[in-house]
Amino acid sequence: MDVVVGRVAKAHGIHGELAVDVRTDSPDERFAAGSALVGKLRDGTRRTLTVAAARNHSGRLLVRFEEVLTRDVAETLRGTLLFVSTDDLPPTDDPDEFYDHELEGLRAELLDGTVVGTVLEVVHGPAGELLVLKRDSGEALVPFVKQIVPTVDVPGGRVVLDPPEGLLDAD
Template sequence: MATDRICVGAIAGAFGVRGEVRLKSFCAQPEAIAAYAPLWTEDGGRSFTVKLTRGTGGGLTARLSGVNTREEAEALRGIELFADRHKLPNLPDDEFYHADLIGLEVLDTSGAPLGRVKAVHNHGAGDFLEIIGGAATLLLPFTKAAVPTVDLTVGRIVADPPGDLGDE
């Protein structure tokens, strides 16, 4: 399920009046986002070089190429930023880019299909896989206990849902 670009951040809005943006980094080291530039919009229609200007409570501020006014910066609010995959670090065997998990088939430990990964969510308490199977949606904690096997080569996840989550 490899993609050429991986989402590494998003523009949270304008900062100041000279075109700076508030930048939310999805990188393990938030400041590393600048090293992956140019960053692209999802459709690949626009790219930006990034110069970090300062940290702000929980985020970063940056100057993006071609963004010179507060209005231009504010117009980019909500835009996700993507880096070319080859610029990103290789991950250890037990870590994955979310984009690589989307679309993978999910089976339970006996081999019965549970569905496919639709999304990966993190609301502060760890990652959850959203699995769509038939009419049911399953939110599965992305832990070693609940997801003992991820095989990107085969395109499959083996899951052991806690309790009776997988019994529907």
């Protein structure tokens, strides 16, 4: 299984550098020189990209890949999702830290065991992480904080929710 670690936002400069929106808590490790990433282009094709260099710039990471030498080539990568294999991820030592792929697909239930949906994805926003729940009535966004999601039971295949009144109400 692959995990998204970034998305190419745009080309930067004339030498093939790319501005990348980071989607990993370990950018120094994921985008270290010599790291191989899989890029899924907008047309669905995949290609391996090897990091030549990376640096922070204006809230984004600027990345040079060995395979991208010009701005013209860099422009073709706009919107490309960058992946690593879950096999390459180190285990987390913190019991309250999870990789997104570990949460996706978990059953979401209330404290009393009532099933309210399934975790579709984890959205990383400026104010924190949100769980996107797939529900019969559509999708719901749940802040991924201890007060609302007190239990994450990956081996048991579930997250337990204690939502404030109205959070899961259908419009």
